[in-house]
Amino acid sequence: MSFLSIRFGIFFLILLLIMKVTRGAKVHQWVLLAASYVFYAAGDWRFLALLAGVSLAMWQCGLRIARAAEKEKGGKVWLVLGVSVDLLVLGVFKYAGFFADTFSAVFRMPRPALRIFLPLGLSFYIFQAISYLADVYMGKMKAESSLRKVLLYIGFFPQIVSGPIVKAHDFFPQLERDHELTWENLSWGGQRLLTGLFKKVVVADRLGVCVDAVYAAPAAYSGLSILTAVFAYALQIYYDFAGYSDMATGIARILGFDLGRNFNLPYLAASPSEFWRRWHISLSSWFRDYVYIPLGGNRKGKARTYLNLFLTMLLSGLWHGASWAFAAWGALHGAASVLHKAFGGKKEREEAGSPVWKKVRYVFSVILNFCVVSILWIPFRTNDFGKTLLILRRIFTWTPGIYYVYVYALIFGAGLLVTELAAVRYNRGNDIWRPLDLSRFSSRVILCCFILLTAVFAYIGDSAFIYAQF
Amino acid sequence: MGRWIRQAASWAAALFTAVCICNAAMFLYEIQPGWIERDKGATLAIWDPDTELATAMEGRGRYHVDSKGYVNDHIPEEPGYCLVVGASFTQGKEVENGKRYTDLLNEMLSEGKVGKEQNTKSALPSFVYNVSQEGYYFPDIARGFYALTREFPDAGVIVIETGKTAFSDRELTDALNQRDYDEKQNGENILTTLSSGKRFSMKIKEALPLLNILVRQAETVKNKWADEAETMNNQRSNEKKTEKDPGTYSDKLESVLQMLREEFSGKLVIAYHPDVTILEDGSLSPARYAETEVFARLCRENGIIFADATQAMLDAYEEDYSVPYGFMNTSMGKGHFSRAGHRVMAEELYKILVRGDGR
Numbered sequence: 001m002s003f004l005s006i007r008f009g010i011f012f013l014i015l016l017l018i019m020k021v022t023r024g025a026k027v028h029q030w031v032l033l034a035a036s037y038v039f040y041a042a043g044d045w046r047f048l049a050l051l052a053g054v055s056l057a058m059w060q061c062g063l064r065i066a067r068a069a070e071k072e073k074g075g076k077v078w079l080v081l082g083v084s085v086d087l088l089v090l091g092v093f094k095y096a097g098f099f100a101d102t103f104s105a106v107f108r109m110p111r112p113a114l115r116i117f118l119p120l121g122l123s124f125y126i127f128q129a130i131s132y133l134a135d136v137y138m139g140k141m142k143a144e145s146s147l148r149k150v151l152l153y154i155g156f157f158p159q160i161v162s163g164p165i166v167k168a169h170d171f172f173p174q175l176e177r178d179h180e181l182t183w184e185n186l187s188w189g190g191q192r193l194l195t196g197l198f199k200k201v202v203v204a205d206r207l208g209v210c211v212d213a214v215y216a217a218p219a220a221y222s223g224l225s226i227l228t229a230v231f232a233y234a235l236q237i238y239y240d241f242a243g244y245s246d247m248a249t250g251i252a253r254i255l256g257f258d259l260g261r262n263f264n265l266p267y268l269a270a271s272p273s274e275f276w277r278r279w280h281i282s283l284s285s286w287f288r289d290y291v292y293i294p295l296g297g298n299r300k301g302k303a304r305t306y307l308n309l310f311l312t313m314l315l316s317g318l319w320h321g322a323s324w325a326f327a328a329w330g331a332l333h334g335a336a337s338v339l340h341k342a343f344g345g346k347k348e349r350e351e352a353g354s355p356v357w358k359k360v361r362y363v364f365s366v367i368l369n370f371c372v373v374s375i376l377w378i379p380f381r382t383n384d385f386g387k388t389l390l391i392l393r394r395i396f397t398w399t400p401g402i403y404y405v406y407v408y409a410l411i412f413g414a415g416l417l418v419t420e421l422a423a424v425r426y427n428r429g430n431d432i433w434r435p436l437d438l439s440r441f442s443s444r445v446i447l448c449c450f451i452l453l454t455a456v457f458a459y460i461g462d463s464a465f466i467y468a469q470f
Numbered sequence: 471m472g473r474w475i476r477q478a479a480s481w482a483a484a485l486f487t488a489v490c491i492c493n494a495a496m497f498l499y500e501i502q503p504g505w506i507e508r509d510k511g512a513t514l515a516i517w518d519p520d521t522e523l524a525t526a527m528e529g530r531g532r533y534h535v536d537s538k539g540y541v542n543d544h545i546p547e548e549p550g551y552c553l554v555v556g557a558s559f560t561q562g563k564e565v566e567n568g569k570r571y572t573d574l575l576n577e578m579l580s581e582g583k584v585g586k587e588q589n590t591k592s593a594l595p596s597f598v599y600n601v602s603q604e605g606y607y608f609p610d611i612a613r614g615f616y617a618l619t620r621e622f623p624d625a626g627v628i629v630i631e632t633g634k635t636a637f638s639d640r641e642l643t644d645a646l647n648q649r650d651y652d653e654k655q656n657g658e659n660i661l662t663t664l665s666s667g668k669r670f671s672m673k674i675k676e677a678l679p680l681l682n683i684l685v686r687q688a689e690t691v692k693n694k695w696a697d698e699a700e701t702m703n704n705q706r707s708n709e710k711k712t713e714k715d716p717g718t719y720s721d722k723l724e725s726v727l728q729m730l731r732e733e734f735s736g737k738l739v740i741a742y743h744p745d746v747t748i749l750e751d752g753s754l755s756p757a758r759y760a761e762t763e764v765f766a767r768l769c770r771e772n773g774i775i776f777a778d779a780t781q782a783m784l785d786a787y788e789e790d791y792s793v794p795y796g797f798m799n800t801s802m803g804k805g806h807f808s809r810a811g812h813r814v815m816a817e818e819l820y821k822i823l824v825r826g827d828g829r
Binding site: 209210212213216217219220222400401402403404405406407408441444445446447448449451452453455456458460 | 480481483484485487488489491492496680683684687690691694748749750751752753754791793796798799800801802803
C-alpha cells in the first residue's frame with residue numbers, strides 16, 4: 001500500500017479515529033500492531049508469516065541473551081544464532097539469485113530457473129531485527145518480555161517499506177508512552193508529510209522523466225544532455241528518498257513517534273565521510289554501530305581503519321542491491337572515503353589559511369564531493385557496467401547527440417542551492433526545515449498555497465519509490 | 471463551539487486567499503480560453519474568440535485566438551489561401567509564436583522562398599490559415615469536411631494533418647456521415663447562440679486557470695487508474711485481439727477519400743507524421759504500419775497528395791540530431807511537434823505547394 005494511494009488515506013484516517021477513541025499505551029500498541037500487519041498484508045500478504053516469524057525469533061533470542069547475561073554466561077551464542085537467522089533470511093530472499101548468477105557465470109553453467117521474490121521491506125526490517133539483538137547484547141536496552149512490542153518495533157508500518165531504520169534503543173522507550181493524538185504532533189507530522197509529498201511527486205517524479213529518457217538510450221544524447229541527466233538523477237534519488245523519509249517521519253510523528261532525521265542536506269558535504277553522515281543517516285549510523293565499530297572502527301591502527309571503512313561501505317553497497325554493480329558502487333564509495341581519510345583530513349589540519357581561503361576551499365570541496373557522488377550514482381542507476389562506461393565516455397568526450405537540457409533539473413537544482421545557502425547562513429549547514437506556526441493566519445495561507453501548488457505541479461506518472469526496491 | 475467556528479472561518483479565509491494568490495500565479499503558466507462545442511461547424515469546437523492562449527506545461531507558447539475561434543494572428547483576406555486542418559499538433563501552442571509549421575509556411579510564402587521555383591510563385595497560396603482543434607483527428611476531420619468547405623469556401627488548398635493511418639471500421643463509416651453547416655455557429659456569431667449562463671460559466675473558467683489545471687490533474691489521475699485497471703484486465707483475460715480485415719479497411723478508407731475528393735476541387739494534401747522512438751543504439755525509429763502504405767496508395771489513386779514526413783524527420787535527425795517531438799520540459803521523442811518537427815513539416819509542405827505533386 002503506497003503512501004500516495006487513496007487506500008492508504010482511508011486506512012490512516014481509520015487508524016487515527018481508532019487511536020483517538022482509545023486510551024492507554026498498551027491498547028495503542030495493539031492498535032498499531034494490528035494496523036502495521038494490515039498495512040503489510042495489503043502490500044504483500046505472502047510474507048506476513050516471515051515477518052512474524054523473524055520477530056518471534058528475535059524476541060526469543062533477546063530473552064535468552066538477557067537470561068544468559070543474568071547468569072553471566074554472555075549470551076553471545078544467542079546473539080550469533082539470532083543474527084545468523086536474520087542473515088540467512090536476507091541471504092536466501094535477497095542474494096540467492098545473485099549468488100546463483102555469479103556461480104553460473106564463473107563456472108559457465110546454465111542459470112537456474114529458480115526465482116525468489118523479495119519480501120516487502122525485508123532489507124529494512126531485518127536490520128531492525130539485528131539492531132534489537134545487538135542493543136540487548138550490548139546492554140543498551142533490556143530484552144523485551146512483551147512479544148507485542150517486538151512485533152510492533154520490527155513491523156511498524158510507517159518505516160517498514162523504506163525506512164528510516166530506527167535503532168531498538170531509540171524506539172522501545174517511545175512505546176511506553178500513551179500515544180494520544182495531539183494538535184502539536186498533527187501539525188508537525190502533517191507538515192512533514194506534505195513536505196515529503198512535494199519532494200516526491202513534484203520534484204523527484206518530474207526529474208524521473210528526464211532520467212528515464214536519457215538512461216534508456218544514452219547513445220542518442222549529447223554529452224551535455226547526459227551530464228544534465230546525471231545531475232538530474234543525483235537530485236531525483238535525493239528528493240525521492242528524502243521525500244519518502246519525510247512522509248514516513250511525518251506519519252510516525254502524527255502517531256506520536258519520533259523516527260529521527262534521515263537526511264541532512266547531503267550535497268552540502270565537503271567529504272565522502274561527511275556525505276554518509278548526512279545521507280540515509282539511519283542506514284549509515286546502523287552500519288557504523290553494528291559493523292564498523294564491532295570490526296574495530298578506528299581503534300586498531302590506520303591500515304585496519306581503512307580496511308574497516310572499505311568493508312563497511314562495500315557491505316552498504318551490497319545492501320542496496322544484489323548485483324556486482326551495487327557492490328562496485330559501495331566499493332568506490334569506500335575507496336573515496338579511504339582516500340579522503342588518508343590524504344584529505346591531514347591537509348585540512350595543516351592549512352589553517354585565511355577565512356577567505358577556507359571558504360574557497362570549503363566551496364571547492366563541496367562541489368568536488370558532489371561531482372564524485374553524482375558520478376558514482378551512474379552505476380547505481382544503470383546497474384550495468386557497459387552502460388556506465390558508455391555514459392562516462394559520452395560525457396568526457398563531449399560526444400554530439402540529441403540536445404536535451406531538462407529545464408526542471410536546472411530549476412530544482414537552483415532550489416536546492418538556495419536551500420543549502422540558507423542552511424549555511426542560518427543553521428551552520430544543517431537542515432533548516434521547521435514547521436509553520438499554524439496559529440498564525442499567514443502560516444495558514446502559506447500552507448494552503450503549498451498544498452495547491454503540490455496538486456498543480458504533481459507529476460502524474462510512475463510513482464514507485466526508488467528505495468522500495470531495496 | 472464559537473472557537474471552532476472562528477477556526478473554521480480563519481482556515482476558509484486562508485484557503486480563499488491562497489486560491490487567489492495561486493490563481494494569479496497560474497496566468498504565467500497556463501491560460502486556457504473558453505471551449506465552445508458545436509455540431510454544425512468546420513470543427514467540433516472552437517476557442518472563445520478574441521482571447522489569449524498560453525502554456526508552459528509542455529514546451530512554451532503564447533498565442534492569440536482570432537475572431538473565428540482558431541489560433542492565428544490574422545484571418546484570411548484574399549481567396550485561394552491554404553487551409554490547414556488538424557489536431558493539437560497543428561495548433562502548435564507548445565512552440566513560440568511564429569515557429570509553428572503554418573507560421574513558418576506563411577513566412578516562406580511571404581518571403582517567396584524560391585530559386586528555380588520563381589516561375590511557380592504566382593501559383594502559390596498567399597496565406598496559410600490554421601484551423602485546428604485539440605483531439606481533432608482524421609475521421610472527425612473527414613466527417614466535418616463538408617462543413618469545413620462551407621465555412622471556408624475561398625480556400626485554394628486544404629491540408630489535413632494526421633499522425634495516424636489506422637482507423638477502425640466504425641470511425642471510417644461514421645466519417646461518411648457528413649456534418650451539416652450553420653453559419654450561426656461561426657466564431658463571429660456563436661457567442662450570440664450561447665445562453666447567458668453558459669457564457670458566464672465560460673468566462674469564470676477563463677478567469678480561473680488554477681481550477682482548469684486541477685481538474686485536468688484529477689482527470690489524468692482517473693485515466694491513469696483506468697489504464698492500470700484495463701491493463702490488469704487485459705492481462706487476466708485471454709481474449710485474442712480481433713485482427714482488422716485489410717480488405718474492409720481499404721474499401722472504407724477509399725470511400726472516405728473519394729468523398730473528400732468530390733467535396734473539394736482544389737489541391738488536397740494529407741500531411742502524415744509518424745510517431746518515433748529513440749532507440750538504445752542512438753537511432754531514431756519511425757513507427758511503420760501496413761495501413762500507411764494502403765493510405766498512401768489510395769490517396770494517389772484519388773488525386774490526393776500524401777505528404778509523408780517520415781524520411782524528412784529521419785534526415786533531420788541524421789543531420790543534427792533534431793527530434794521532431796518533445797521539449798526541454800518534457801522528454802524528447804514524445805508529445806507534440808518540437809520546433810524541429812514544425813520546421814520539417816513546413817519544409818515538406820512548402821515543397822508540395824511549390825512542386826504540386828509531392829515528389
